[in-house]
Amino acid sequence: MARGKVQLRRIENPVHRQVTFCKRRAGLLKKAKELSVLCDAEIGLIIFSTHGKLYELATKGTMQGMIEKYMKSSQEVHAQVEPNPPQETQEEISMLKQEVHLLQKGLR
C-alpha cells in the first residue's frame, strides 16, 4: 500500500511497527464492522499487541456471548474433525508420514 510495498514479515523497527499496528488495527476493525453490517454477520475480534495490550470488537452482543456461541458451534462443527490437536501436532504427523514415505522408497 502506498509509497512502498510491504514485506510479509515482522517489522523490526519498533517505531514503524507501532505506527503500522495502530493504522492497520484501525483498518481491520473498520473492515470487520463493515462486513458485519453489509452481510448481517456476527463478528468477534480480539487483538493482543506485542506487549499484551488488549483490543476487542464484538459486532453483536458482547464478547462473552460471542465466546459462548463459539464454544457450542465449535464443538458441533469440528469436534471430530480437528478438535484440539494443535496445528503443530498435526504438522508433526504430516512430517513424520512424509518421512516414512521417503524411507520406504529408499529401502526399495
Added chain:
Amino acid sequence: MARGKVQLRRIENPVHRQVTFCKRRAGLLKKAKELSVLCDAEIGLIIFSTHGKLYELATKGTMQGMIEKYMKSSQEVHAQVEPNPPQETQEEISMLKQEVHLLQKGLR
C-alpha cells in the same frame, strides 16, 4: 470499492450478500494475518454468517488459548478449561516415530 460505491447497510439481495460475504471475509482474514505477522500481534477472529456458520482464525496457538488469555486480560472471572490433546493423536505420533526409526535401521 470498485465499480460502485458501497452503502453502509445490510445488503438486501441474498445473492449479492453471499458473494460480498465470501469476498470480504477472505479479505478480512488476510488483513488479520498480515497485521499479526507485521506487528507481531496475536489475533483471534470469529465470524458467524447470517445462517450461523462459523469461520475462525487464531494467529498464534489455538482459539481456546486465545479465549483464555482474553478472559484473564479482560479481568473477567470465567474459568475456562481446555481439554488436552487426544491420546489418539499422541499415540499416532509415537507409532510414526517408531516406524521412522525402524525404517532408518533398515536402510543401514
Added chain:
DNA sequence: CCCTATATATAATG
C-alpha cells in the same frame, strides 16, 4: 495527526 502517491481490495461484469 494530516497528506499524497501507491498498493490493495473488491463491485460489477464477462
Added chain:
DNA sequence: CATTATATATAGGG
C-alpha cells in the same frame, strides 16, 4: 471463477 475499473487502505514523510 477471471478480469477490470474504482474505491479504499496505508507507507512514508511532514
